[in-house]
Amino acid sequence: MMQLSDTTDSTTLGYWLNWRVYLCVFSVLLCMVLASFTIWKRESSRNLTFDKRENQQDRDLCGDEAWKPCLKSIHPACLLAFRVVSFASLLASLIAKLHVTRGVTFYYYTQWTFTLVTIYFGCGSMLSVYGCYMYRKSTETTFNEDVTRIDEEQGPYLPLLYQDATNVSRTEPLANTNINIQKNQHAPIWSYIFHILFQISAGAVMLTDCVYWLIIFPFLTLRDYDLNFMTVNMHTVNFVLLFGDAALNCLRIPWSGMSFFVLWTGVYVIVQWIIHACVSIWWPYPFLDLSSPYAPLWYLLLALMHIPCYGFFMLVLEMKHYFLSKWFPSSYQC
Template sequence: MMQLSDTTDSTKLSYWLNWRVYLCVFSVSLCMVLACFTIWKRESSRNLTFDKQENQQDRDLCGDEAWKPCLKNIHPACLLAFRVVSFTYLLASLIVKLYASRGVTFYYYTQWTFTLVTIYFGCGSMLSVYGCYTCRKSRDANINDDITRIDAEQGPELPLLYPNATNVSRTERLADPHINIQKNQIAPIWSYIFHILFQISAGAVMFTDCVYWLIIFPFLTLRDYDFNFMTVNMHTVNFVLLFSDAVLNCMRIPWSGMSFFVLWTGVYVIFQWIIHACVSIWWPYPFLDLASPYAPFWYLMLALMHIPCYGFFMLILEMKHYFLSKRFPSSYEC
């Protein structure tokens, strides 16, 4: 557990009534308002409809990108296996940390992010299960289609293996076996939520690990600080697993997705303000202490750090997509 060596009584009214607090509140509020406006503009321009009667081509949102690997040669079961193993490990680590800290662990941004990544892999595992099911159903439909074609060409009466298989265009199914499904069966809203989790996690894991390894670990003096395996685990494994999943999946993150990441951090900061207004307690991160004369500077720097943290992860994904499209053009899925 990390605690500051000095704690200022934040429950006093004088703590909050000064220009530093006003400036920090204004900067955080401005970032969150701009993030909400960006999300509103982005979503208002999208055609998010979930009516099963609507043609899938008229939608901006599909469901298969949540479980499709980036290459056709990679079976969705591989992505499923990785997500299940990752989710199991993250959940076990979270339970151990929660038990050891008796719930205080959620006082830190690190555990917020770690929990978010755990939820991401949990949702991803369920979507990958659905993807494997639809691929299996698609393969069975292909077998049924081939038998029907042989029956029409050669004459022998062969029983249909799956008489209730959907009559999907054979050309479309054979062109891409991973997309060989009834796309309208998956609720696009779950893919949409999963993509939001991916965008938040992409920035949050970079932000968490960079702040810890570049600022907290080398420069800040903390009391009762135990540097152990769990500490390294919480500030490293989240990035490694999410990065590996990003390499395997076919999702992208747009610049506008950083708005969700900004809101995530903003909610945490407001949570800290509310806690400290009610209880005189240490700040989990010293640069959040509004009593510091450098508080406005720290808040500004943390806000600006969101751009390179999110941008770096986005750059990695774009490089991956570019490399795969050039190196494996026939197998590239995205």
């Protein structure tokens, strides 16, 4: 755990009443306002096109992308197994970290992101269980339809008793379809929430690991940071597991989804400001210290890092979809 010595008292008015703080606060709030406006515009556009069913890009409203693998040859149970194992691993690491630090771990953006990814895999596991159930029901429906078609071809030569069973089998596909439609009316809501978690996690994981391995580890570790297995685990396993899930699932992330990521980081920064305004305590990351003359530059650099971090993850996903559609055209289903 990194605890840098803090010589400036952040609870005094002199700490907050200066141009550096004003500029940093303005930049963070401006980013959050723009992100909120982007989300509002996106949702307004989605509501207008939802009833028409003409916007093919709003695939997260279909309800099955949250649990459907990217290839038909991959059974949904494989994605379920991966998510359950990932959730168990992340949860075990998080509990161990909480036990060691006694809750202080949530002072860091890393643990916010790690907890978010844990929640993501927990929700994904539940949605995959639902998806396996729906996949099984659809398989049974397809089988019943095949039996019905055979019965219709052989109908005049079948006994009356079997003909009654045939009539039942003819109505089962319709009944199952109605059940599926009713259930799928609720599925898009959870799929949409899950998609938001995916978009936030995609950027937050990249930002967390990039800041740690490119800034904190090279420049701060040698002086006052104790590198251990748990620290390395917190900054690697979330990245590996999230990319593994992205390789299997059907989800995409649009550029507008970066707005959720920006809001996530903005909320963390504001929470840090509130804490330091009330308590004189060390900053979890030295570049967040508003007393530094380079604070506006650090905040600007941190804001700009959101673009390549989110964009890299988005690029990897688009490359995955492109190559899978070329290599497995008959099995690709994203």
